[in-house]
Amino acid sequence: xxxxxxxxxxxxxxxxxxxxxxxxxxxxxxxxxxxxxxxxxxxxxxxxxxxxxxxxxxxxxxxxxxxxxxxxxxxxxxxxxxxxxxxxxxxxxxxxxxxxxxxxxxxxxxxxxxxxxxxxxxxxxxxxxxxxxxxxxxxxxxxxxxxxxxxxxxxxxxxxxxxxxxxxxxxxxxxxxxxxxxxxxxxxxxxxxxxxxxxxxxxxxxxxxxxxxxxxxxxxxxxxxxxxxxxxxxxxxxxxxxxxxxxxxxxxxxxxxxxxxxxx
Amino acid sequence: xxxxxxxxxxxxxxxxxxxxxxxxxxxxxxxxxxxxxxxxxxxxxxxxxxxxxxxxxxxxxxxxxxxxxxxxxxxxxxxxxxxxxxxxxxxxxxxxxxxxxxxxxxxxxxxxxxxxxxxxxxxxxxxxxxxxxxxxxxxxxxxxxxxxxxxxxxxxxxxxxxxxxxxxxxxxxxxxxxxxxxxxxxxxxxxxxxxxxxxxxxxxxxxxxxxxxxxxxxxxxxxx
Ligand SMILES: Nc1ncnc2c1ncn2[C@@H]1O[C@H](COP(=O)(O)OP(=O)(O)OP(=O)(O)O)[C@@H](O)[C@H]1O
Ligand SMILES: [Mg+2]
Numbered sequence: 001x002x003x004x005x006x007x008x009x010x011x012x013x014x015x016x017x018x019x020x021x022x023x024x025x026x027x028x029x030x031x032x033x034x035x036x037x038x039x040x041x042x043x044x045x046x047x048x049x050x051x052x053x054x055x056x057x058x059x060x061x062x063x064x065x066x067x068x069x070x071x072x073x074x075x076x077x078x079x080x081x082x083x084x085x086x087x088x089x090x091x092x093x094x095x096x097x098x099x100x101x102x103x104x105x106x107x108x109x110x111x112x113x114x115x116x117x118x119x120x121x122x123x124x125x126x127x128x129x130x131x132x133x134x135x136x137x138x139x140x141x142x143x144x145x146x147x148x149x150x151x152x153x154x155x156x157x158x159x160x161x162x163x164x165x166x167x168x169x170x171x172x173x174x175x176x177x178x179x180x181x182x183x184x185x186x187x188x189x190x191x192x193x194x195x196x197x198x199x200x201x202x203x204x205x206x207x208x209x210x211x212x213x214x215x216x217x218x219x220x221x222x223x224x225x226x227x228x229x230x231x232x233x234x235x236x237x238x239x240x241x242x243x244x245x246x247x248x249x250x251x252x253x254x255x256x257x258x259x260x261x262x263x264x
Numbered sequence: 265x266x267x268x269x270x271x272x273x274x275x276x277x278x279x280x281x282x283x284x285x286x287x288x289x290x291x292x293x294x295x296x297x298x299x300x301x302x303x304x305x306x307x308x309x310x311x312x313x314x315x316x317x318x319x320x321x322x323x324x325x326x327x328x329x330x331x332x333x334x335x336x337x338x339x340x341x342x343x344x345x346x347x348x349x350x351x352x353x354x355x356x357x358x359x360x361x362x363x364x365x366x367x368x369x370x371x372x373x374x375x376x377x378x379x380x381x382x383x384x385x386x387x388x389x390x391x392x393x394x395x396x397x398x399x400x401x402x403x404x405x406x407x408x409x410x411x412x413x414x415x416x417x418x419x420x421x422x423x424x425x426x427x428x429x430x431x432x433x434x435x436x437x438x439x440x441x442x443x444x445x446x447x448x449x450x451x452x453x454x455x456x457x458x459x460x461x462x463x464x465x466x467x468x469x470x471x472x473x474x475x476x477x478x479x480x481x482x483x484x485x486x487x488x
Contacts, residue, residue, distance in 0.1 A: 146391075150373050150390075150391055150392055151373075153372045153373040153390045153391070153392065153393075154372065154373040154374045154392065156372055157372035157373060157374055157375045157393075158374075160372075192406075193388070193390055193391075193408070194390075195370050195387075195388065
């Protein structure tokens, strides 16, 4: 039986869907059977990021309402043989699904997949609670900004209450130059405040936006730094100890980065 | 039967073992003495198969130290096994005013740690998180959220932290907003906050013994 990992953040727009798409794809690239589950009902966009929008016939709500079978609703990825997407409904709203139904769905998916990546809606209301309640593990995404870190902290507190053990942290949209100039929080500081394990650091990169628009996750462009970062996250999820990436080759920065390497 | 004759320690045999009833009206030290006398005396009474013991405190609550003393006495008799220590209200242990209470873990945004008495928190209080106590608050970590000491009006309560960088502090009913009101040196390092003349003041931790001489350790040593 597989594992369900919810990707959550509290604050909107910090990169949950981007992280879900890339980490899911990266896991599938290592040969694992992966299902991306978009629970952002009414605001679906994982299908767009994956370039699978035009293949949608059924969605999550159809499965729950038994208008179709689970197999019928699963969309096979264009590039990875072992990757599937279960899209959210676009026409319904969040009240269309309750906690029990989503738990059932996730449990069902775990039967066939090694990893179910649950893309969570922003906020801490019902949609969040539903997505979290069926998951075994959690990835908390934040950007190195005060407001985003504050919301991540709130979410980590709520995850503790939901008894999701030790959520892992992804710091997204990091700009080494800006950190150096003091205009952005240091990664160390973010990790110190949130006091959870760091799973990975993703650079802020226009290519991420561009590839998102093209519907092909950046992790597929293996040479990009962001791609390496996502692949490393996938390896760490599978229990490997991979040192953190050096986002910029610069002496003093290098030393600071080295401290992050102590993370396992 | 006259009151003076009643023993402080009453032992009752049941089919599941022995009950030790400790008279709640006598000083605990007297009880311990009597118990010691009973357990040490005439070995052949106590020798025998393993026997479960339930200790009943009545309305008394004991400290952890008193519990240890009690258990040590019973360790004289290897066949007597303490199964439980019970109080009639279900709470045999005293928690308050027995030194400082220690708690560990991060207080995150949206969480509130509410406490009675003096609190030592091993962990951080993050922005948006609240730690509140009727006594003083000591944080072995960073206090970045809201700290409220002396919550029921104790103006002598203090708030100390390894890294005192709160969004707001309150002592009794006085409020202070550090970023606006404090100087830079007050915002860094190991500091504590206390109340003077209805105002919250921040100082280096090594000045605490001057402001609260009653907790200076050097004097305590000679007080006997
Ligand atoms: N590492 C990155 N570098 C540059 N842009 C990024 C990065 N990560 C995400 N983005 C951009 O940020 C925007 C928001 O990303 P995304 O949709 O993944 O966030 P989200 O948390 O899922 O948002 P929502 O809360 O609305 O669901 C997108 O335009 C995306 O391309
Ligand atoms: Mg999203």
